[in-house]
Amino acid sequence: MGRKSRVKTQKSGTGATAVVSPKEMMNLISDLLQKCSSAAPSPGKEWEEYIQIRGLVEKIRKKQKGISVIFEGSREEFFPELMAWAQESGASCEGVEIANFAGEGFGLRATKDIKAEELFLWIPRTMLMTVESAKNSVLG
Structure with missing residues (x-):
């Protein structure tokens, strides 16, 4: 609000990317959200689900290719x-902190021992970007 934007949008590549319809993107994102929020598969099916999720992410990335966001500044601050x-x-996020994992990027690191089946992170649905919240926003 009172701050100057620190994010620049930059077109990259040849500029020959096709225009992607918002409906098509919403469908892909909805599929991804559905896949990621469904119950965990059996141990034997985890790899198969990972491949499906990765495929959806790659489809979305390809459709968004050509526009990149460059952040000028330090994310850590x-x-x-x-x-x-x-x-x-x-949100309940006691027992975790944001950390930089060399070569991998940022993620969450436990600050205390976490027992099996123990809830260590809880995010209310109101904080999530869902298809419904996107449709009700300026994006929809």
């Missing part, structure tokens, strides 16, 4: 604000 917002919004 916003992590405390992100975690505070998450807790204020009802």
Whole structure:
């Protein structure tokens, strides 16, 4: 709001990318959300589900190719604000912190021992970007 935007959108490549319809993207994203939010498969089917999820992600990435977002600044400086917002919004994230894993990027690291079947992260649905919330937003 009072800050200058620190994100630049930059077109890359030859510019020969086809225009993707918002409906097509919504369908792909809806499929991905459905796949990721369904019950965990049996251990023997986990790899198959991973392949399906990876395929959907790659389809989305290909359709978005040609436009990239460049962030000028340090992501880490916003992590405390992100975690505070998450807790204020009802998320339970005690016992984890955001960490930079060399060569892999940012992720969550446990700050305490987590027992099997123990809930260590909970995010309320109101914080999630869903097909319904996207349709009700300026995106829809």
